[in-house]
Amino acid sequence: MVSAPDRHSDAGQHMGGGIDAGHGFPYGLPFEGSLNDGPGFAGSDAPAEADLYRCVHCGLCLSACPTYVETRLETESPRGRIALMKAVHEGRTGISDRLVSHWELCLQCRACEAVCPSGVPYGRLMEHTRAQVQDNGLQSPELGRLSRLFLKAALPHNRRLRLAGHLMRLYQRSGVQGLVRKSRLLGLMPGDLAAMEAQMPVMGRQFFEPGSQVFPARGEKQMTVGLLSGCVMPLMQGDAMRAAVRVLQRNGCDVAVPAGQGCCGALNLHAGDLELGRQLAKRNIDAFKQAGVDVVVTASAGCGSSMKEYGDLLRDDPEYAEAAHEFARNTRDITEFLAGLPLDPPSAQLPWRVTMQDPCHLAHAQRITEAPRQVLRSIPGLELVEMAESSLCCGSAGFYSLIQRDMSRRLQRRKIGNATATGAEVIASANPGCISQLEQGLQNAGAEAQVMHVVEILDAAYQAEG
Amino acid sequence: MNGNELLASIRAVVGDDYVIAHREDLLVYEYDGSVDRSMPRAVVLPADTDQVSRVMALAYEAGVTVVGRGSGTGLSGGAITPPEGLQIAFPRMDRILDVDTVNRTALVEPGVINLDLDNHVRRFGMRYAPDPSSQRACSLGGNIAENAGGPHCLAYGATTNHVIGMEVVLEDGEIVHLGSMAREAAGYDLRGAFVGSEGTFGITTKILVRLLPLPETVRTFLGIFPDIDSACTAVSAVIGHGIVPAALEMIDALSIKAVQNVTDAGYPNDAGAVLLIELEGLNEEVDEVSGEVEAALWDTGAADVRVAEDDAERERLWVGRKTAFGAFGTIAPNYYLVDGVVPRTRLTQMLRKVTEVSERYGITIANVFHAGDGNLHPCMLFDAREPGVMESAMAAAAELMEECALLGGTLSGEHGIGLEKKEFMPLVYTDADMEAMQRVREAFAPKNRLNPGKIFPDGSYWRPSAHPAAYTAGMYI
Numbered sequence A: 001m002v003s004a005p006d007r008h009s010d011a012g013q014h015m016g017g018g019i020d021a022g023h024g025f026p027y028g029l030p031f032e033g034s035l036n037d038g039p040g041f042a043g044s045d046a047p048a049e050a051d052l053y054r055c056v057h058c059g060l061c062l063s064a065c066p067t068y069v070e071t072r073l074e075t076e077s078p079r080g081r082i083a084l085m086k087a088v089h090e091g092r093t094g095i096s097d098r099l100v101s102h103w104e105l106c107l108q109c110r111a112c113e114a115v116c117p118s119g120v121p122y123g124r125l126m127e128h129t130r131a132q133v134q135d136n137g138l139q140s141p142e143l144g145r146l147s148r149l150f151l152k153a154a155l156p157h158n159r160r161l162r163l164a165g166h167l168m169r170l171y172q173r174s175g176v177q178g179l180v181r182k183s184r185l186l187g188l189m190p191g192d193l194a195a196m197e198a199q200m201p202v203m204g205r206q207f208f209e210p211g212s213q214v215f216p217a218r219g220e221k222q223m224t225v226g227l228l229s230g231c232v233m234p235l236m237q238g239d240a241m242r243a244a245v246r247v248l249q250r251n252g253c254d255v256a257v258p259a260g261q262g263c264c265g266a267l268n269l270h271a272g273d274l275e276l277g278r279q280l281a282k283r284n285i286d287a288f289k290q291a292g293v294d295v296v297v298t299a300s301a302g303c304g305s306s307m308k309e310y311g312d313l314l315r316d317d318p319e320y321a322e323a324a325h326e327f328a329r330n331t332r333d334i335t336e337f338l339a340g341l342p343l344d345p346p347s348a349q350l351p352w353r354v355t356m357q358d359p360c361h362l363a364h365a366q367r368i369t370e371a372p373r374q375v376l377r378s379i380p381g382l383e384l385v386e387m388a389e390s391s392l393c394c395g396s397a398g399f400y401s402l403i404q405r406d407m408s409r410r411l412q413r414r415k416i417g418n419a420t421a422t423g424a425e426v427i428a429s430a431n432p433g434c435i436s437q438l439e440q441g442l443q444n445a446g447a448e449a450q451v452m453h454v455v456e457i458l459d460a461a462y463q464a465e466g
Numbered sequence B: 001m002n003g004n005e006l007l008a009s010i011r012a013v014v015g016d017d018y019v020i021a022h023r024e025d026l027l028v029y030e031y032d033g034s035v036d037r038s039m040p041r042a043v044v045l046p047a048d049t050d051q052v053s054r055v056m057a058l059a060y061e062a063g064v065t066v067v068g069r070g071s072g073t074g075l076s077g078g079a080i081t082p083p084e085g086l087q088i089a090f091p092r093m094d095r096i097l098d099v100d101t102v103n104r105t106a107l108v109e110p111g112v113i114n115l116d117l118d119n120h121v122r123r124f125g126m127r128y129a130p131d132p133s134s135q136r137a138c139s140l141g142g143n144i145a146e147n148a149g150g151p152h153c154l155a156y157g158a159t160t161n162h163v164i165g166m167e168v169v170l171e172d173g174e175i176v177h178l179g180s181m182a183r184e185a186a187g188y189d190l191r192g193a194f195v196g197s198e199g200t201f202g203i204t205t206k207i208l209v210r211l212l213p214l215p216e217t218v219r220t221f222l223g224i225f226p227d228i229d230s231a232c233t234a235v236s237a238v239i240g241h242g243i244v245p246a247a248l249e250m251i252d253a254l255s256i257k258a259v260q261n262v263t264d265a266g267y268p269n270d271a272g273a274v275l276l277i278e279l280e281g282l283n284e285e286v287d288e289v290s291g292e293v294e295a296a297l298w299d300t301g302a303a304d305v306r307v308a309e310d311d312a313e314r315e316r317l318w319v320g321r322k323t324a325f326g327a328f329g330t331i332a333p334n335y336y337l338v339d340g341v342v343p344r345t346r347l348t349q350m351l352r353k354v355t356e357v358s359e360r361y362g363i364t365i366a367n368v369f370h371a372g373d374g375n376l377h378p379c380m381l382f383d384a385r386e387p388g389v390m391e392s393a394m395a396a397a398a399e400l401m402e403e404c405a406l407l408g409g410t411l412s413g414e415h416g417i418g419l420e421k422k423e424f425m426p427l428v429y430t431d432a433d434m435e436a437m438q439r440v441r442e443a444f445a446p447k448n449r450l451n452p453g454k455i456f457p458d459g460s461y462w463r464p465s466a467h468p469a470a471y472t473a474g475m476y477i
């Protein structure tokens, strides 16, 4: 009988190592930097032990991770990030700037989660980790500034957002932007601001506003659908919102876009602000409940993914737990919703060559890849071509593109390269963040193609019927 | 040269970004896919052969141990680096340098991912046959070190059958070529000795692999059985008909449950066991053999036999098989996998032993394995937080390995010995055998600077240190 090896022996004892053991590093070489004594994880929002140790460090997620694929460094991999969480959990190290930098380079695209054979809830782990980082005030200064500015002061407040949107549109459309860009003014701004100017989303021609109005179904009414207007989408992509309304109407839905709703809280949650995320979730649950809709549909994959997780988020809230669960169950991405209907196919030809870019929060978080393709394939004359790495993150990832500019740019270039290699004239997507990111990427590359939401393409086909 | 000077010289070779020496960063280089854990002193990520050679020469001069690491998916602790050692990791050396469609070979760097190579050459109508379950992540350099297998090795053989030649850096930094970088090689087959040497002979920097033409037809069967005994009989019947399927895998009831918990692979939840059988070849050939396979399955008591209708269904069946180990996480928080081989005719006997051991130790054991070549993977599922359960699991594992040896089998089908099983080596080898092996190693690495402390029992029972919490809540592969 061979006895069990002693699993708790100290590493220092290893020197037996074979018949003629090799020697170690020359004596006296200190590690560079010791494991720090920063704060550990604490409180009820800490990453759960059961979630952490579901990771069996098999490594099967590595090749799916955009930041690993780009850097080839284990520190920038899902498995590495979880190992760092475990190390903090085990008290082997505290939270330090270095650990935070590896966590913050994560796009929270959840590609790792979709391929993990062990079902590690990576998205939840990372949200809780970020919450701990935020509680300890250890976010990178860039992220800290942005979250104060946007996540707390702007996104949750519809009025302020619209005001900012108007100002940005004025800035962009009045020609001032052109002047500023030509002048040396940008060079004088601090790095962050100049970069934010460059990344400023292009505001739509016309905003889209929620209200008490219900858009009636065309033909026989099948059900009442609530459409999420959310925060920035009605400002940036009002056209896509209007297309969504028309497409739903055409397919027998009364469409309500109730006032009182607002930002879904996804970005707050991703950044680790669970509390504000919970408040925003409650606001939406109330608004849609009052509107009395059968399902809640969203044209933003990022929002849909967090709305589908409201149940989990408010699990411990005695007042909202049940309602949140129900809300989550009744939430659909618009492509998922349309693909689940007997969709009224357009009769006109739309002879476009289209390639589908899978938004992370659709493909990985909601595991929906077939629905948008099914919708596209229902359009006569449309040619759907697949790009390489269609579900590798485009680098948008909420505010990521403002904070991790280098990585975001690298992924943007990679995505545009893959998309344009198909020769498609239209890149289809289903998430506002991706759409902006792709538009900017095309612009930077001087490429011809156009970016459209899947429902805008379907809407164009309906419009073409005349 | 002191340590700081050594690190500085290594940085001068590969660049600052690719020498990792801060302890907080090293936390992610202290594990691989196995249970073992140890923090290296530094990790280097070289970009090419020249850098590898120079780094190895520097380490050699300084008297430092070197351990190679591919993707860190190994299951026997092969990439675990002793606390004073230098780890050389290969994710940056991931270029497919050449594909020769006429001679059907590919020249690749060691960091190329197994599946990436396979996908890359498919467009030329070829494939790379060895397909370990971790093929989505594991690297070819690591495959060579462990002589990795996979379901399709039943028909095509393990990695060693697919490697024609290698460029290798020896412990002192010298660059040599083994086998042939063209097709034929004369003299001793040093290449054959090198494959499976678990990183103790040298570090591979370029690999010439053999590619196979894609088969005209692939047909995948799912044989559904009421119990594991009848499934074993079916395995014997299929092989007894002189059929060599491309793959022949067994998945028992517990594993079916685990897999179906995570993904719908299309395995029936109430089956006692399923067999996954794949035939490949010319259309006529596959048609003919299909009939025989189906007959053999029905004859041995199959409750149902299904054929995958299309690629998507085939893919689904395989995803289930390849994610089974990860899926055990849904049954128990810890698992410990035994990789043993018995002659195929002894499968039933061995599985009975597994059941008996499982009952006697009170430990759940799941079985999912390469039935076609008798490569078992009994997998103990347990919760290490229960006092004493670890010890029972290890003792049960030892008994199973002893039984494998007794039945004329061996210790490792495809995962290597590493740290994981070195103390079990005397079950199958005499002292003289092991000494002879060490002498071969000495011919390659006289100073034993490469991956020491692995493969051979040294009584140290070296387990790298780990925080107890990792063991009370972690998993063992």
Ligand code: SF4
Pocket (backbone or CB within 6 Å): A054, A055, A056, A057, A058, A059, A060, A061, A062, A078, A079, A082, A112, A115, A116, A117, A118, A119, A120, B326
């Ligand atoms: S997250 Fe999942 S896939 Fe990645 S290493 Fe952990 S268990 Fe494996």
Ligand code: SF4
Pocket (backbone or CB within 6 Å): A064, A065, A066, A067, A068, A077, A078, A081, A105, A106, A107, A108, A109, A110, A111, A112, A113, A122
């Ligand atoms: S969420 Fe995306 S970026 Fe983050 S670890 Fe997972 S795959 Fe990598």
